Amino acid sequence: MSADPASQSFAGQEPRRILVLFAHPSLDRSEANAPMVAAARDLEAVTYVDLYAEYPAFEIDIDREQQLLLEHDVICFQHPLYWYSTPAMLKEWQDLVLEHGFAYGSKGTALQGKLFFSATTAGGAESAYSARGENHFTIRELLHPLEQTAQLCGMIYLPPFALFGARTAVDDGRIAAHVADWVRLLTALRDRRLDIARALPRPRLNDNLESLLTAAAASEEER
């Protein structure tokens, strides 16, 4: 992974700093995202930004957001899936923060080599997100705009960390496992125990997360 400056300069010794850009316009109704936030917001080297809390009137502080991006190695969008995409706030964030000359363009190299992925919760069942399902595309396919955005910015795009059937997850007793996976994913990313190369082609990060984790730090980078 020559594109990862963090791993090159520190030879994998330093923990990765993770920025979670969280967007949920109605947090008090949240059943999946709220426990995820509660479990992960105080993790070491993880920075949570509740975008709807920071910018209730959508007046995003571009300089501040760009500074946060510079200070982290992993960028994550955490959001419910609205119309096969992010809530409006995250779109606004992309429109404003990913400026030419910062995120893209010949001089826009600020995000080069950072890891990017989306942690999303979808209402439909996993089976609905397939060629034969009601939604006709997989979740990774539906998030292609984010994938291409990351690529244009020179970031390494990881598959989405997705929860399906989010509206029934509590009733089905699936939330606890998902939240545990979420914490494991973040700590593994932080401690460089996630096998990036193996993760890249997966449909989802949490599709057998165990198989992507390695025992020791930095081993993931050696290929």
Added chain:
Amino acid sequence: MSGVLFQLFVYLCAAVIAVPLAKRLGLGSVLGYLIAGIVIGPVFHIVGSETEQLQHFAELGVVMMLFLVGLELKPQLLWQMRARLLGLGGLQVLATAGGIAAIAVLLLDHWRTAVATGLLLALSSTAIVLQTLSEKGLMKTDGGRAGFAVLLFQDIAVIPMLALIPLLAVPEIIEVAQHAAGAAVEAASTGVAAATGAAATPGAAVEAAATGIAATTGAAGAAAAAEAASHGAESGHAAGLSLVARLSGWRYALVVLGAVAFVVLGGHFLSRPLFRFIAASHLRESFTAAALLLVVGIALLMTLVDLSPALGTFLAGVVLADSEFRHELESDIEPFKGLLLGLFFITVGAGIDFAVLFGELLTVLVLTLGVMAIKGLVLFGLGRLFRLRAADHWLFALSLAQAGEFGFVLLAFSTQNAVIPPELGKLLSLVVALSMLLTPVLFIGYDRLVLPRLRSGADQPPDRIDEQGSVIIAGVGRFGQVVNRLLIAAGVKTVVLDHEAGIVERMRQIGIRSYFGDASRPDLLQAAGIEQASAFVVAIDDRDRAVELVAYLKREYPRLFIVVRAFDVDNLYLLRTAGADATVREVFEGSLDAAAATLRGLGHHPFAVEKLKRAFRRHDEDTLDELHALWDRDLELAKNRALLERVRARTAAELEITARDRSRLHDRTERGWTPPPKGYRTTRED
């Protein structure tokens, strides 16, 4: 007393009837006044001998007009005009005086008389021209500006002319003149100290000098007497009204310079603290009195040092053009100026003696038309030289082709100094008056004949617009201040008015251009440029006056976009009914923000608070609109007391609606983000 009242009644009647009629007929107010004067004077003889004294008094109107013109003219603007002032003005006076003198030499016995005639006829009528130009909104056109430059130069040129005329004395007339001087001393020494008396007395002296033209006869005599009287300094040296009569040349120069310096420095340094002090008393009439005192005082000072009072007040006006009291001064002086100027025009009309006119009708007509033709030709040539565009060129040439009120002054002075024989004086006086009477006709010709022809030509470039549409902000307290700052940040030109001199001063200290004055007065609004404004923000503290102001604005300037700060809901409805385009409750948004801050402090999610705020605002505005419909219907039926009842009922109704709506409110805020029912999909897919 009854005599004075009767005269006042007659003059006011003439003005009230004739001027609106003349305007309705498209003749302009000046012609209306002149015709009114002719009707009450020479036609029906309702007024007679008092006209001459009145004219002297009415000349204060000209003085005030120059003061107002000065107020509109910042020193930088005056400096920008210098080329035209000297070039156009200088050439106009020299060429016209030269041309008329050249022809006059052929007709008259003495070249000196001819030169004096040329000089006095070279001057145009500042009063008529400026009044007509501003009435027709032509002051800001290129032609209007060129005309103003020439008039200003003429006003300045009067001073050296007054110095030159005694040197032109003709020996044959001197004998009469000596007799006249004797008579003047005699008349003056009968001793009148009061200003009016002093003015009347030298007038009588000049009459004597003019070899006994009785007050009731010859218009020339009457006009000359009145004019000479107005320049009491010239004819009244013996009465001790002049400070400089016996001074040598260089001492005189020193005194004159001192007087001018006093006006400039006093205007700059003394006037502001003085006006601030007077404004602090909150007595409208004391400010008006101070404004009048300023004008009259300067006029008196100028008269004492043999300078033109009009020029002195013009200078004072220019000095005060930057002052925050400018608009207030303008609106205080304006009505006096209008009335006195109207009176002046009436006296010009009343002073025309039809007996003399008809006696030498042909001579007077030929002379008048000849003079106007020469003046017009010179002006037309100068207009070409200074490259005025077609419409402006015609305006410039036609507007200034008459002789003016300073012509009367010089005429009286010339007769008195034995330069012009009295018979000729009579004739010339009639020529001056008639040319002034014909000027409005030339303006009508410009409107009806010149403009349509020019407009039909496709090569006519569009008029240059000097001032962009601006915004007037009435009231610059806490509210108006923020409005003004945001508008200025957006690059909008604003004029800020406030009736608290203290606030205006503070605003000025932090660099906000603002003016002192009561924004609910129409004349002040005129002065602030409401004709050009495209929006008006009413942010004054008096809620009733705000409503009146909105109603007035909507009635007089329907195209104006009116934004008003409302105090409460009642006020808001009244303002909406009065025609406000946008009403903003002054504390509503602030209260919402305070509630939002409180909720956030209680730990509510900021976006949840934001959503609640939006929903509340929407609900509140909907309720307002619903209630306004009810409220408005009742306004027609009942007056104030019933209105209050209704408002009370409405307040109760509003509470009820709010209470009923509270349960709905929550769902409303969540509409967009309420997730679909649980399992809405799985059931279909299962």
